[in-house]
Amino acid sequence: MEFKLLKNNTPLFNVFSELGQRIYLPDGIFHWSGRAKKEAEIIGTIGTAYGYEKDFIDGGLDNWAPLYLDSFKNYTNIDITSVVPYASIGGLQELRNIWKEWIIYKAGYKNKESRKTEQLERYITLPTVTQGITNGLFMVGSLFLNEGDFIISPNKRWGNYDNIFSKNLNAEIKSFDFFRNKQFNLEGFEQAIIEVAEKQEKILIILNFPNNPTGYTPLKSERDAIIQKLKETQKSIDKPIIIFVDDAYEPYVYNDNSIDHSIFYELMELDENIIPIKLDGISKELLAYGGRIGFVTIGLKPSWIQNEEELKQLKQEINNKLEGLNRSSISNTNHFYQAVTLKMFEEIGFEMIVQKREKNRNLLKNRYELINKELKKIENTEFSIDPNSGGFFLFVNLDYDKIKATEFADHLLKKYKVGVIPIEKPEININGIRIAYCSIDINDISEMVDRIHKAFNDF
Numbered sequence: 001m002e003f004k005l006l007k008n009n010t011p012l013f014n015v016f017s018e019l020g021q022r023i024y025l026p027d028g029i030f031h032w033s034g035r036a037k038k039e040a041e042i043i044g045t046i047g048t049a050y051g052y053e054k055d056f057i058d059g060g061l062d063n064w065a066p067l068y069l070d071s072f073k074n075y076t077n078i079d080i081t082s083v084v085p086y087a088s089i090g091g092l093q094e095l096r097n098i099w100k101e102w103i104i105y106k107a108g109y110k111n112k113e114s115r116k117t118e119q120l121e122r123y124i125t126l127p128t129v130t131q132g133i134t135n136g137l138f139m140v141g142s143l144f145l146n147e148g149d150f151i152i153s154p155n156k157r158w159g160n161y162d163n164i165f166s167k168n169l170n171a172e173i174k175s176f177d178f179f180r181n182k183q184f185n186l187e188g189f190e191q192a193i194i195e196v197a198e199k200q201e202k203i204l205i206i207l208n209f210p211n212n213p214t215g216y217t218p219l220k221s222e223r224d225a226i227i228q229k230l231k232e233t234q235k236s237i238d239k240p241i242i243i244f245v246d247d248a249y250e251p252y253v254y255n256d257n258s259i260d261h262s263i264f265y266e267l268m269e270l271d272e273n274i275i276p277i278k279l280d281g282i283s284k285e286l287l288a289y290g291g292r293i294g295f296v297t298i299g300l301k302p303s304w305i306q307n308e309e310e311l312k313q314l315k316q317e318i319n320n321k322l323e324g325l326n327r328s329s330i331s332n333t334n335h336f337y338q339a340v341t342l343k344m345f346e347e348i349g350f351e352m353i354v355q356k357r358e359k360n361r362n363l364l365k366n367r368y369e370l371i372n373k374e375l376k377k378i379e380n381t382e383f384s385i386d387p388n389s390g391g392f393f394l395f396v397n398l399d400y401d402k403i404k405a406t407e408f409a410d411h412l413l414k415k416y417k418v419g420v421i422p423i424e425k426p427e428i429n430i431n432g433i434r435i436a437y438c439s440i441d442i443n444d445i446s447e448m449v450d451r452i453h454k455a456f457n458d459f
């Protein structure tokens with residue numbers, strides 16, 4: 001593939017990593033087997049063994065089927081052809097289509113604003129299925145980051161970003177203090193962009209709302225200010241800004257003043273060279289962590305294309321790059337969980353899925369309200385809670401000069417039998433504990449906070 005449009009019409013190719021520029025999906029086995037399915041009378045392409053079911057299963061039928069062990073069938077009522085064969089490299093076509101519709105649905109535009117819906121439909125790529133969001137992060141990281149390149153992130157972030165971007169890809173994370181006066185730290189964010197712009201020709205940013213570990217989700221006013229700041233800064237530095245939008249906890253927002261949908265949608269509306277990449281998946285969103293199904297979806301700019309043909313071609317070029325990355329790393333993603341997810345969407349529908357999830361969301365919301373209420377009672381300047389209104393966690397800051405987070409967590413565990421995660425990184429201004437209230441019985445929350453309070457007093 002020549003990647004003509006990626007090279008000539010978009011800023012993307014130039015800001016890809018060396019790997020991102022190099023990788024492509026050749027017309028290999030999957031291409032020829034796809035063609036053979038449509039064109040051949042006798043198929044000898046793919047390494048999936050087939051036979052007449054009656055020849056390998058007692059009481060089997062006369063049909064041509066993938067060879068399988070009947071035990072597999074005992075554990076599921078999903079058709080065996082959706083369990084044992086490979087899924088396609090980019091994911092099951094129907095699942096990709098339906099997840100795209102799900103992304104559009106999640107924007108919450110409904111039919112009222114059909115122009116926005118239409119824009120999304122046209123300008124987002126078909127989601128590529130990855131092995132959970134973790135694998136999606138590694139994929140987009142590999143696509144854009146060379147060794148030594150910077151990616152900007154708030155200091156309080158999911159620790160695995162450091163594993164993926166720094167330890168694995170050998171890139172550098174440029175941290176900025178997440179909060180200033182209990183609000184998103186716009187100045188720190190801008191400063192980080194300006195500093196990185198002095199070193200490299202592209203700006204990469206990762207944002208995650210609701211956030212792990214803090215639970216922070218921007219107020220609508222903060223979201224607007226972030227967007228405005230991005231627009232202004234992009235203009236002044238005049239370099240493309242790529243934003244990885246990690247939407248792992250997208251539906252879990254518990255406060256009406258906070259954004260009720262991903263910032264991805266507002267970023268999609270920008271004319272500037274600010275390119276959002278959405279990472280979402282079933283782990284938290286559909287409470288199926290072990291399914292390992294994530295999606296990578298790239299937002300395109302209308303100005304990059306002249307006509308329908310170019311739009312189609314550009315999407316194919318991007319798809320080829322992402323499938324090239326999948327093929328060369330995980331090959332393809334778990335077929336069974338893709339099939340289950342697809343079935344659920346097809347048979348239950350979006351509204352019902354949201355409705356079913358609501359009970360779970362309310363459980364978390366009640367815990368969120370109670371734990372915040374209880375923690376507020378601990379009035380001490382050495383103990384402060386970060387702004388939080390969603391997700392699965394919240395974060396309590398401790399005064400590093402007096403209380404080291406790791407020692408405190410140890411004390412809390414040993415003496416008070418309460419387990420939390422300490423995060424102690426003084427070099428980027430973090431010292432505190434992450435409390436995963438998502439996993440605590442609401443009836444234990446007051447007791448837990450009481451023990452934390454005691455542990456704090458007698459530390």
Ligand SMILES: Cc1ncc(COP(=O)(O)O)c(C=O)c1O
Pocket residue numbers: 131132133134135158208211212246248281282283284289292293294
């Ligand atoms: C912020 C964030 N992003 C991504 C992930 C990983 O998602 P997945 O399980 O789909 O790989 C997590 C999981 O803890 C997370 O907290």
